[in-house]
Amino acid sequence: MKLTRIFLIALFMLILTTASFAAPVVIRFWHIYDAGIAKQTIDQLVADFNKSYEGKIQVEALGISFWDYWDKLRISTAAGQEPDVFVNDLGNVGMRASSGILLDLAPYLKKAGIDANKTFFKAPLDMCRWKAGIYALPFETDIRLLFYNKDLFVKAGLDPNRPPKTWNELWQYADKITKKDSKGDYEVLGFNPLYAQSYFWMYVWGNGGDFLGEDGNLVVNSPIVVKSLTEWKQMVDRLSLEKIQKFNATYPLGLNDAFINKKLGMVIQNNTFFSQLRDYAPDLNYGAVQIPYPVKPVSWSNGISIEASSRSRYKDAAAEFVIYLTNKTSAHLFAKNVTALVGNKEAASSPDLISNEMWKLSVQTLDISQFRPFVLEYSLWYEDLEKTVESVLYGKATPKKALDDLQKMLETQIQKYRLTH
Template sequence: MKKTTSLSLMLSVILLSSALAGCSSKSNNDSTGTVSPSPSATAAQSSAAASTTPDAEPVTIAYWHIYTDGPMKDLTDKLLADFHTQHPNITVEQLGINFFDYWTKLSTSMAGGSGPDLALNDTSTLPTRAKAGAILSVDDYIAKSGLNTGDYFPLLVDKMKVDGKMYGMPNDTDVRVLYYNKKMFTEAGLDPNKPPATWDELEQYADKLTKWNDKKMLDVIGFSPAIGNLHLWTLAWANGGDFWDDQGKPTFNKPENVAALAWEKKIQDKYGVKAMAAFNSQASALGFSPFIAGKAAMVVDVNNLYQDIKTRAPDMDFGVAPIPNNGTPASWSAGFDLELTNNKDDKRAAAAWELMKYMTSPEVQVQIHEVSGSLVSNMKAAQDPKFMADPNWKLIVDQMQVSHFIEYIEAMPSWHGSLDPVEQAVLNSGKDPQQTLDDAQKAAEDALANFGKTQK
């Protein structure tokens, strides 16, 4: 069984490579594009000082991102051209790199001393780079520019901080919600305006919505936790669970977590391994969500699915709702941010800050949302009245109030990746939820103990 997970697919790769990232010393020559410089400032090993007085002396900076073609690349070209008009002394050399190649190339360049001055990066791995001194704190720039961090989603601002200092600015994020097919609801005798709110309701609705063919294979699946972008940690949060306590100790086999995994198994067992394998094989061949194809009546997925529905199935009658919970409303977010690489060049750092500030401004972020449909970090943009008039979008944005990021644990930064095989073993191989989480707990405790030995 395979879950679509755009941001989470890359996390383990980034975590392994970002630890290699060191400090850069000069601009990358592989970049292409154009923009320009403006202020001057001071950049130290782990923080940068800002200047409020623009410096008219020309400066060239490198900006790396993941937009190689399509509408977002076109928009990026336009935005950088507009930025250059506003800051004629700052020239921006941009480089767009394929999503799956980007993270390795970025961390390798930073380790080799030729990283870009400004880089789009993964928020959940930011502490690794901050602690290594590979990126700069932007506290002084924020203070001297008068930028209000209160304009950004609090969850995202919090994730930009390490040891009380802020490193970079959040760019965009995502959030998981329940999508449901209203036409299928009506056909199954369910109220299309009353989506399931609890796990019990979700199970009951799924039973009514599931359709089997004469070969005892799934024609339409009501709901499966293995389809879309719903992971064990999200269900555990929705059951009042967690995987780390306030002291940073693992709680993998906490009763609430075990109950969440057992509930997943209960739902999955209704379909059987053979039928699910056949369904997943057919779904994978689609190249897009089975929900869009009308093969899944309900699915938990990221907000980007909303944009896909608009593109691929604009006439679909569907609704969006919070993830059904077992007493604790919860969702899961991941995201990208913009970071200043520690290139030990005050002038370039100051110019890169100007671009960072521009790219996260409400005016620019409105344009980014209009083109990509992404949940941008600037609340003024994400909550623009013209977007919030859409009740589906409003609900998506509102879920940021209950959303979680994956906790950053220095001793085990990719801990959540270790839960996927645990989850799959229970759902596909019939393993016992309690035993698998007991084993995961032991592995986490060992990882912390081994890490502790390296710190002595």
């Protein structure tokens, strides 16, 4: 009697201890895919992972909408409560890597026998490097293209199969498409340089310029940038800034997008616009080509990285999950379902995807596309560039003066960083 009791207790203890040993490691994963097919795909990927690691690793995923996500992630990081794994901005991985918050994934990649150079597209992968390490993996990247409305082309007497190749052509076409109402407001615009994904830095690159000096320092007031800004202002002035803004306020992006509502002949958008057009305007007769250029063909890329926190209690599990999310199978599923340009080269180039013309165009465009240069001391420098461009468009300063001022300001910011770090 006594023996059985002891035995039972021992058995119970044994079960208890094995159960506690076998309790899976729980890691938290935050992402921006909180709705629609993207959410379903991520949920499925997480479920598959949890299934294959049952008893070992359990991932708790939390989707927060794109607009709220960034602040939430940054604020919780500052509170020391960031999740183990999170998606983030591919454009400034170095900033976080330098602060010591990110886990170096290079050793884990090595252990898993993955050659990052072969697996991922070069430009996005380069954004993940910091010193000798790899502190993130590229989940999604993107490119910008020129979308044009074929019906509006025909209406304006243009050949719908001959999209513009240069900015001069673009404006010639645009002028034929543009229509004004009695008050002088735009009813239909041929092209709007301040709409959607049309950014000044792409125009600078197209002019053959860039934002880095010979010594690798940030230079925003080189003659080519000044010239580009002068031309940029001329383009806006032709249409009148006020009228453009009125147009933009009438057609905010999304459902009321001007291109979707056939009020805009040509628009620069990123590749996710394909799926928006599919969903919101299935009957729209459009084409897409690489962005016209004055000197050299370019596009702009940015993207979403997946990162693991260096403060995570379960670094191995976190790294495991990061690698899983960016492997060929996962990336392929995500690319197929969401039509997002995944950073995994092997997945993006798989035959079933590349057979789609538009997909092929996107992947090809990646070759000519570039990222904004990353500046550790002031990673948000381009926001100030945008503000400067805005002030020039408002006529507050000449391009030369405004860019000179900006250069001084950026140097100050860089100095400020150095003074406080």
